[in-house]
Amino acid sequence: xxxxxxxxxxxxxxxxxxxxxxxxxxxxxxxxxxxxxxxxxxxxxxxxxxxxxxxxxxxxxxxxxxxxxxxxxxxxxxxxxxxxxxxxxxxxxxxxxxxxxxxxxxxxxxxxxxxxxxxxxxxxxxxxxxxxxxxxxxxxxxxxxxxxxxxxxxxxxxxxxxxxxxxxxxxxxxxxxxxxxxxxxxxxxxxxxxxxxxxxxxxxxxxxxxxxxxxxxxxxxxxxxxxxxxxxxxxxxxxxxxxxxxxxxxxxxxxxxxxxxxxxxxxxxxxxxxxxxxxxxxxxxxxxxxxxxxxxxxxxxxxxxxxxxxxxxxxxxxxxxxxxxxxxxxxxxxxxxxxxxxxxxxxxxxxxxxxxxxxxxxxxxxxxxxxxxxxxxxxxxxxxxxxxxxxxx
Numbered sequence: 326x327x328x329x330x331x332x333x334x335x336x337x338x339x340x341x342x343x344x345x346x347x348x349x350x351x352x353x354x355x356x357x358x359x360x361x362x363x364x365x366x367x368x369x370x371x372x373x374x375x376x377x378x379x380x381x382x383x384x385x386x387x388x389x390x391x392x393x394x395x396x397x398x399x400x401x402x403x404x405x406x407x408x409x410x411x412x413x414x415x416x417x418x419x420x421x422x423x424x425x426x427x428x429x430x431x432x433x434x435x436x437x438x439x440x441x442x443x444x445x446x447x448x449x450x451x452x453x454x455x456x457x458x459x460x461x462x463x464x465x466x467x468x469x470x471x472x473x474x475x476x477x478x479x480x481x482x483x484x485x486x487x488x489x490x491x492x493x494x495x496x497x498x499x500x501x502x503x504x505x506x507x508x509x510x511x512x513x514x515x516x517x518x519x520x521x522x523x524x525x526x527x528x529x530x531x532x533x534x535x536x537x538x539x540x541x542x543x544x545x546x547x548x549x550x551x552x553x554x555x556x557x558x559x560x561x562x563x564x565x566x567x568x569x570x571x572x573x574x575x576x577x578x579x580x581x582x583x584x585x586x587x588x589x590x591x592x593x594x595x596x597x598x599x600x601x602x603x604x605x606x607x608x609x610x611x612x613x614x615x616x617x618x619x620x621x622x623x624x625x626x627x628x629x630x631x632x633x634x635x636x637x638x639x640x641x642x643x644x645x646x647x648x649x650x651x652x653x654x655x656x657x658x659x660x661x662x663x664x665x666x667x668x669x670x671x672x673x674x675x676x677x678x679x680x681x682x683x684x685x686x687x688x689x690x691x692x693x694x695x696x697x698x699x700x701x702x703x704x705x706x707x708x709x710x711x712x713x714x715x716x717x718x
Contacts, residue, residue, distance in 0.1 A: 362405040363398070363662050365390070365655065366431035368421045368446070369460070370438040373413025374538070374564050377594050379438040381648035382460055383408060385632075386435065386655045388639055399663045407431055411442055418442035419449060426453045432667040435654035436460050438647070439563075441510035447476050456673045458657055460650040462486070462588065463514035467696035477676055477696045479653035479686050480646075481611060483511075483561075485701040486588040487518040489609035490559060491526035493706050493717065499557045499583065503532035503550040505543070505570060507562035512538075515561035515587055531555050540566060543573045551579055558582055563589035568598045575602035583607060588704065591646030596712055607717055609704040613649035613685040615714050628683055649685030656684065 367386055370379030390406045398404055407429045411418035418437045425431050426449070433456045437443050440463035447466055450457035457476050459466045464482035467473045494502070502523070506516040516535070523530050531553045534546040543566070550558060558579075560570040567590060574584045586608040593614075596603055612619055616629035632652055636644050657676060665671035677696070682689040687703025706717035 360398075360400075360402045363402045363667050364405045364407055364429065364431040365658050365662075366422075366425035366429060366434040367406060367408040367655075368411050368418055368425070368434065368436035368438075368442070369408065369651070370413040370442070371410035373411075375413040375439050377592055378563065378645075378647040379410070379413070381592075381645045382436070382438055382651035383410075384640055385636065385644075385648040385651040388635060389652065389655050389659070392635070393659060399659060400666075402662075404659070404662075411437055413439070413442075415442045415445040419445050422446040422449050422457075426450075426455055431455075432669050433458070433658050433661065433672050435651065435658055439509075439511060440466065440514060443478070444510050447473060451475050454673075455669050456661075456676060458654040458676075460647070460654055461511070463510060464518070464697070465514055470694055470696055473696060475673055477657070477691070477698075479650045479657070479684065479689075479697075481588060481609075481686060481699045481701070481704050482697055483515045483587070484518045484522070485699060485704055486609045487515070487522050488526075488701045489704040489706065490585050490607075491522055491528055492701070493607070493609075494528065494557060494585075495526050497583075500527055500529055501531050501553075501555045501557075502528050503534070503553060503555040503558045504530060505534045505536065505546055505550075505558065505560045505562075507538050507566050508535055509538050509562075511563060511587075511589065512561050519559060519561065536566065538562070538564065538566060541569070543569055544577070547573045547577055547579065551577065551582070555582060557585060559585045559587075561587045561589075563587070568595060571595075571599045571606060572602045580605060588646070591707075593643045593645060596709065596714075601712060603709045604712065606709045608707055610707050611646050611649060611686040611703065612705055613644065614646050615705070615707060615716065618714075618716055624683055624688055625685070629685060632685060646686075653684035653686050653689070657682065657689075 369382045371383050390404045409421035435458045440461040443459040443461040443466045459478040462480045462483050464484045504519050506512040532550045590608040591610040619626045661672040661675045680690045687699045689698035691698040708717040
């Protein structure tokens with residue numbers, strides 16, 4: 326009987342200890358989340374023609390916020406992600422940014438996804454004096470810096486991508502080049518850079534063809550280009566026309582002419598849609614999509630592999646370079662909030678002077694003269710072989 330009483334008392338004591346421990350955790354969590362949330366605004370093209378870019382950005386941002394909040398937030402403040410879908414439309418992007426500024430009163434915004442939408446909203450954020458970190462490529466988003474003091478971006482600029490392509494061409498003695506560009510903000514900016522840098526790298530542009538984002542046949546442009554006998558073709562677009570250019574090149578049997586794509590080709594969906602036609606395609610891209618191929622001493626190897634593991638385990642799908650752009654943007658926002666709190670001016674100043682930030686797109690070194698913080702050295706050349714990414718030789 327005494328033994329039973331002893332066991333009963335011990336069991337009761339154990340239960341009390343357990344209850345007290347749970348109560349302590351509960352009280353601790355109450356204390357943590359009693360702090361006001363830190364808001365981060367976001368605008369991505371989750372639907373519409375650019376959904377294959379914006380959807381992985383949304384998923385990445387939500388995943389990171391969830392991870393940070395599980396660890397106690399930022400200095401005891403939970404993160405509240407206020408996210409809007411611009412539906413791949415510049416007008417809707419501007420409305421979303423205005424709402425984030427006026428109604429939601431966020432201290433920082435990440436996105437939009439594409440160059441056209443980013444160029445449309447940049448003046449709004451600039452006028453409102455709110456830091457915005459774009460996930461789009463055009464160098465015009467952050468240039469000139471004196472008119473873009475509050476604007477930053479995470480993808481390498483189209484100028485970096487063009488120079489990386491031309492460097493590679495020079496190493497392969499490619500001099501005669503035809504260019505095709507889509508008539509969007511991204512395509513127009515890329516075209517300007519392709520033309521601007523050509524002479525410096527000894528490149529002669531023998532054809533300058535353009536097409537619309539909804540075009541469904543590029544046979545005429547490619548046929549004309551083939552008659553000019555260039556060494557290579559550079560296509561600058563995203564979305565369906567990017568795949569269309571690859572399939573047209575392949576169907577016309579133009580494999581003897583190298584086909585280069587912009588850094589907008591960095592999605593595995595492009596490989597799936599293009600299939601065997603993509604074999605031989607070359608393009609510059611951030612190391613994020615070829616993480617497993619990087620040497621162990623590569624400065625980005627760890628953050629890339631950690632991102633790949635977390636994203637694929639959560640969503641059961643491969644990462645893309647576009648999700649990497651959002652990873653960089655939201656991690657930069659979190660870093661700023663952790664360092665200076667939700668003060669817009671202090672966030673801007675923090676970002677402008679941030680050095681050595683290791684991201685998915687490269688190692689960022691911002692300055693008052695550079696609100697992208699990357700260079701052509703942060704890009705690597707990739708070639709599609711056997712329907713898979715490989716490091717170009």
